[in-house]
Amino acid sequence: MTQGVTEISGKVYELHMLIFYICCAIALVVFGAMFYSIINHRKSKGAVAAHFHESTKVEIIWTIIPIVILVLMAIPATKTLIAMEDTTQSDLTVKITGSQWKWHYSYFDQGVEFYSLLATSQKEIDGEAPKGAHYLLEVDNPLVLPINRKVRFLMTSDDVIHSWWVPDFAVKKDTIPGFINEAWTRIDEPGVYRGQCAELCGKAHGFMPIVVHAMSEDDYDAWLEEKKVELAQAQEDAAASLTVSLSMDELMASGEKVYLDRCSVCHQANGAGIPGAFPAIKGSKVVTGDLDEHINIIVNGRPGTAMQAFANQLTDQEIAAVTTYQRNGFGNDTGDLVQASDVNAFKVQEQASKEGE
Template structure:
């Protein structure tokens, strides 16, 4: 099998010189680092080689016929419309038989093997990671290790508004990458909280949809340490271009150390029960910029007719179907968004508002982050309620 692959790759390199190096330009594959990606590249190169050979042979016969049997040399076209002699029948059947062999044997067997390999997600899996897509970020859970975190685009709003790339990985950097061990099979479970997203990392050879209400799965086994980047590959809304994927592959000792540090940090975060108002406002400002500003805008003014403003006393006009939902929650009065009860504010952030663009953050954010968000929104953008919401209040709301 290895000799066969070397032969295929060698013939491809002779027919298509740019395939000598991967990812030197946008028209080539990224360097494969998983068995699935290598299998995909092998099938691709095999297919490309077959196409090149068939094209060369077919075009060669055509060119020879045009030159050798041209009318200027006295040749006249044949008058038969169907094969008559055994040779003519053989020449007619040969292309059909060749394509059958290519489709079902040369291409079919490797493709069938690749599909079976991709479908085998559970055998020898050393780690399980759950990936949840949301508008517009990724959540990563290690269920057996008790670790969960959100991965957000780290490019600031100011950089995005300027439209000027700041580095080669512009719009492909995140605050918290997914960390995986090298040389271990990782089973990846995918779902979504709102619309269809797609988890795509080219160097892994993986592009799997994350569908609301369904749990889909795939797997990866990374060959070497490094940082690998991808993106959401399913058009999922206005923030679709701001859902990068970054995976940091670590050697096993480094991964074990990261895992222990992450578990310690999670335990410390869970132990936090009381924060001061300045701490809540600072944390809430950061969380608002990360999770809310894309819709409600950095100024808190929202989007007329679609996204209500957070800013106090600002008018908001929208279809009755949306304003009625806000009225039911005590957040709409005389054409303006008003600061309603704290309990309902927490409930909206936790559960979202079905039928509107407001998502549920209860599965995305911890108690401290939601408490900080609510405190910040009730004391910023012209809202001066003085309310301070503690994580314990959010925890009690979850319990209900």
């Protein structure tokens, strides 16, 4: 239990300590009376057990006293719970979407959204490199928030139940598919705050950290403008990539990075998959078969399985690279070379087909 860096986290801490002290006092009275009776009214001292029937007075006393104690505990607890659920009059709204195994952050009315993935290297995880100071608690894109502003969170999930938990904010809320949960925070101090998914959400549950970078209001506003420029530039680069043809070596190098970042958590770094859970890439009939079907699965995923749709998570260039890597790595050696224009052409044809229906 930490006092945290928000008013609510402070109230939760104080409530926790208040209830703890009340429980200690109750334990002291109950066990004190019990041990006093055992020691001073034992048979060896000649004590004789009294014989009596129920007492209405005693029944009333030991019913009223617990009720009074519970009411005294419920009043501050209710006030804190009501405050925790009051998401009104927020200054900023962020949608948080959990998926296996990453977080998607979308800033409402700002045009900014991005995915946040584990940044700990596979070599650290495999024990082939020294573990960093924030092992399994570091991400490539942290959630950036301003201090002294009320931030409202809308939380949901793409697949299974996750739980967004940052102890320093006293925020822990389940993200449930097809359902929207709400929470909020107002951070008092700038800093970097870390949390984790607190719901057993599958194989890589422990590889789904949360990092929040709290900035001063001016620094946050400047970051937001920089992020908008960065995302706009990324869109321009994605459009420009459609006219560029990369070599096999370039695609394989880029594809390997995408694969290790996005695919290896399920299909394994060696492409062997996990029998009964995640199919192997090595020797896969999909990977070595029809190219359009392979692209289709990466772009649209497979409903009812853990295979997600990556159409909005990866650029056409990244999809082309990882497709090329899968079709030529792990001994598959199909010789197929996929360009961003091929992926874009597939999407255009798919869209035209849907409109024709």
